[in-house]
Structures are given as C-alpha cells and as structure tokens.
Amino acid sequence: MTPDDLALKATQAMWDGDNATQxxxxxxxxxxxxxxxxxxxxxxxxTNGHKTCHGGYIFTLADSAFAFACNTYNQRTVAQMASVSFLAPAYQGDTLTATATEVWKQGRGGIYDVQVTNQHGTKIAEFRGHSRTVKGTHLPENPE
Known part of the structure; x- marks a missing residue:
C-alpha cells in the first residue's frame, strides 16, 4: 500500500467516527x-454578537484539519497543544477552508501549521498544532 493509499484509508476510518466534524x-x-x-x-x-463567525468555530475547523493531517500515518494521534491567531473576520455564508501541513515530525511528536482562508482567498486565521501519538491505529497493523 502506498503512503497516499494509507493516508486515505486511515482518514476514512477516522472520518467514520468523527461526529463533531460531520x-x-x-x-x-x-x-x-x-x-x-x-x-x-x-x-x-x-455567528456572535458582532455578526461575525465565532472564533471557536474557526478554531474547530483548523483543529479538525490538523487532526486529519496528523492521523494520515495510521497511528492514533491527538493534539498536545494548539494556538490560533485571528487575522480577519468571517461572516455568515462564507466558506472557510483550512489547509493543514506538516512542518516537523519525529518520534511521537509533530508540528502542523493550518491556514484558514475564505472563498475569496483572504486569510482568516493561522493555527499551529503540536501533536502526540498515542497507542493504537485506525486500521489493522497490516492493512491491505
């Protein structure tokens, strides 16, 4: 199985149980x-009292992209720490996209950056997450 295939299968297994994201x-x-x-x-x-997207939802979107990115190796991985900088407001009807990219991975730890943009390409937030692997896999040890 290629690394891309493993990433897709591990992601699907995680997606199937991710009620919050869905x-x-x-x-x-x-x-x-x-x-x-x-x-x-x-x-x-x-939306909040300012008629903008509540920051918690922006954080949650970024956190979910982070979670899926760091679980692509079929090793159960959780957030150890995360931070977000809000750069611009988002509004009702906006489509936000979070793009997570691995910056560093070694042993049980990893660092991932997530950029959140709106449908116009405007940067809404920057998120950095630190991951930690835990026991278990999403697929059997030797998935086929």
Whole structure:
C-alpha cells in the first residue's frame, strides 16, 4: 500500500467516527501524508454578537484539519497543544477552508501549521498544532 493509499484509508476510518466534524458540516477535500484540507460554510448559529463567525468555530475547523493531517500515518494521534491567531473576520455564508501541513515530525511528536482562508482567498486565521501519538491505529497493523 502506498503512503497516499494509507493516508486515505486511515482518514476514512477516522472520518467514520468523527461526529463533531460531520455535525458542523465540514467536508474533507484533500488528504496526503501529513496534509489535509477541510471546508465549512458559516451558518447563522455560528455567528456572535458582532455578526461575525465565532472564533471557536474557526478554531474547530483548523483543529479538525490538523487532526486529519496528523492521523494520515495510521497511528492514533491527538493534539498536545494548539494556538490560533485571528487575522480577519468571517461572516455568515462564507466558506472557510483550512489547509493543514506538516512542518516537523519525529518520534511521537509533530508540528502542523493550518491556514484558514475564505472563498475569496483572504486569510482568516493561522493555527499551529503540536501533536502526540498515542497507542493504537485506525486500521489493522497490516492493512491491505
């Protein structure tokens, strides 16, 4: 099995159990080893008193892209730490896209950067996540 095939199969196994991501209407459009791209349309209930997207939803989108990117190796991996910088507001009806890219991976740890943009290509947020592998895999040890 190629690394790309493994990434797709591990991602599908994780997606099947990810109720939060699916409930928020996120879609996964690209997966490769150490990379993932997810999108989400901002719904009315995701806006705050300023009529902009609540930052927690932007963080959640970035965190989900991060999660899928760092789980592409069929090793269960969780967030150890994450931070976000909000750069511009997002509004109801906007389609936000989070693109996660592996920056560094060694042993049980990894660092991933996620850029969140809107449908016009405007940067909305920058997210950095630190991952940590835990016991277990998404697929059997020798998936075919």
């Amino acid at each position: 409930h928020l209407g996120m879609t996964l459009s690209n997966v490769k080893p150490g990379q993932a791209t997810m999108s989400m349309i901002i719904r009315p209930e995701m």
